[in-house]
Amino acid sequence: MVTEQHSFITSAKRVIDIEAKVISALASRLGQDFVDACTMLKNCKGKVVVSGMGKSGHVGNKIAATFASTGTPAFFMHPGEANHGDLGMLSKGDVMLAISNSGETAELVNLLPVVKRLNVPVIAMTNSKHSALGQHADVVLDISVEKEACSLGLAPTSSTTATLVMGDALAVALLDERGFTSDDFALSHPGGSLGRKLLLKVSDIMLTGDDLPLVKHDALVADALLEISHKGLGMTGIVDELGVLVGIFTDGDLRRILDARVDLHTALVQDVMTVGGKTTQPEQLAVEALNVMEAHKISALMVTDEARKPVGAFNMHMLLRAGVL
Template sequence: MSINFDFDFLGSAHRTIRLEQEAIGGLVSHFTEDFSHACSLILNCKGRVVVTGMGKSGHIGNKIAATLASTGTPAFYVHPGEASHGDMGMITRDDVVIALSNSGATNEVTSLLPLLKRMATPLISITGNPESPLAKAAEAHLNAAVAQEACPLDLAPTSSTTAALVLGDALAIALLEARGFTAEDFAFSHPGGSLGRRLLLKVEDIMHTGSQIPVVSEQTSLSRALLEMTSKGLGMTTIQNAAGELRGIFTDGDLRRAIDHGIDIHTASMGELMNPGCKTVDQNTLAAEALSMMESSKINALVVQEEGRTVGVVTMHDMLRAGVI
């Protein structure tokens, strides 16, 4: 084996991508009612989806199981070799098995067929050969046949594994849509990620409450209101009447505009300078929704109200600290 340092690497990459694109495009012509039947088997499954496959097919199977599990279909991967040495105990008659093998004749996978038949566990196969033992043994067969591998030797699993992965994605998304799976459902499967924070956090989880809320009255002078704004550090203050009802807000931006107009900070009152039509939000609103409100209105803070009472303030900085942005 000799290395050619003048090799056309970009040309090779373009060829690989083109061949795999063609492989994916060819899948559409392979679709039959077996795909719908496979989806029905999984939707009616009382247990879990068990995915198995050997070698590169196993790697793809592991990814398919992970995608199913994160989109509302409980699933896990079992290595077929380990299944023959004890892990068959992880599979029950209430489960559905998805078995992957490009040839459809991989020994480690086909050796499980008699056991699955005996347990009456439904089998879905993903192979590149509809006439293979695995395809014929399955209740539903998904055809992942490709014209050629992207590998120039037509040996290394490349186009075929890509096709199998796409079929797994097609299954997962079809099931997701059939279940009415929502963004919030997805977030519950990903509570530690930024998506989980965006979809699960509510305004009440990050808002400032109690003594942290800046409050002045309509009679308060601008100079005294500035002291309240500075001490609370939120870049704004609420203006409330004696009954605790929200009358408006005053922000750093309002301060700059007041100074530009030559307002006397010692004599001007909040009643004269406040914004009476301020934006408010409910404490049970998702933080991501509140963020959208701030972005669309080009503001940096929202007053949080509950049954007409001011219960908090949430700012753009709070969104940033919570990882919502």
């Protein structure tokens, strides 16, 4: 059993070592061709159409998805299907990113005359500039590898890693050049947890109106406790005669005054509240408000307008339900 485990780990380390060296070699070959490819993709008025067969196709699918989610409109076109009608997906203004390790993939090479007739520029990712694909491409990105990580030297391993990394390099270089932001990223991921974190505002989750826990500054502590109990946020805001927030009374404040043996039925809440208190605004991102709460070790926040009048409130449980936490 120990020998078997050693064999598995030895094989795995060998693969990782080979592929790490492949990536390092890839970086050392980046030059004007990469710059030309990025420029072509940046200036593309249509879509980036990624195409490849077999393992190259699987990697191409991922590259297209990465482009699309980082500000470069793209989709994957299967070359086999393109030979039977799907080439209609390609139009003037597009750029084609053709992937073939050998550069001789028949299904891909067969498309080139029509692609050229459409005046669609081609960026090739291949191991040979002298291949059929390399000779007909406008830009060639060298993804050649010294050897596959497969011990038989047959299964695409190092070569697919090199292809994937080159695709990521293109996508991120374009992202940086365009000034693509986290907000832009969230707009293309509205259904995921990342989208919720980056798009959700405090105003989207806060309680408002009659659900807002509030008492006047001259109220009794007992009245504040009833408000906390009824509204269920673990705290209440304290306002003055003009409705301006002057403090907050929380479960923590209650524990403090109980230790001090304060009479809850005679003490005024203004005498035991936390003066001022941390607040946020409706337009602030929920994730930013969460950062404030975590930094100050508080579990709820009042939301105020510019005049410091309460307009909402929320707690950690609401952030959790909204998927922000």
